[in-house]
Amino acid sequence: MLRQLNLTREISRWIFMPWQRGAAGTASAEPPALPINDVIVDYDGPDLPLPEYPQRPNEPLEIRKQRLVYQSRKRGMLENDLLLSTFAAKYLKNFNEEQTAIYDQLINGVSNDWDIYYWATDVKTTPAEYNTEIMQLLKEHVKNTERVQRFRQPDLT
Known part of the structure; x- marks a missing residue:
């Protein structure tokens, strides 16, 4: 980690402080060479494995529900803090074990919270x-047909 930090610092100096290139006692005129065994990872690639x-x-069940309220x-x-906390406050206490497991998988199985938001608001098709x-219950909750003001998270009880 320290080696990467030092290398990043050297590259940054070479790119962002060109007036120091080649000056005595400072960064060299050539960019620092990347070590051969370092691998650059493309995080936007589709082959990036997601952790299970x-x-x-x-x-x-009660401990799981408490954990899900917090999460x-x-x-x-x-956006998701408001939507999911109000959803959990309204529905989670009445969920059975199977429904609780489905909700747990929904909010913890998806790696990107924007996906949950887009699915719940019907911006993207839900897989x-x-x-x-x-998810259908969450979508109905998001529609807010009762016109409930949701400016803050519900109080913890």
Whole structure:
């Protein structure tokens, strides 16, 4: 890690501070050479393996629901924080074990929160594996036919 940091610093100096190239005691006139064994990873490639979500087979239902309430509130993007926290506050307490597992897989199995947001708002088509009764319930919740104001997350009880 330190080696990568030093290499990045050298490359940055060479690119962004050209007036220092070749000056005595500073960066050289040539760009630093990349070590042969370093591999540059393209994170936008379609072949990037996604980590599997760890299953918790022995987790009690009430503990799982508490975890899902927390995870619904802390998504990393405000849009999903509001949608999922209000959804969880309204529906999660009445879910049975199977529905809770489906909701768990929905919010934790998808690697990108924007996917959940686009599926719930019908901007993108929901893939078959996530097009469940819980997703349909979430889509109805997002439509907000009751015109409930959702400016903040519900209080924890």
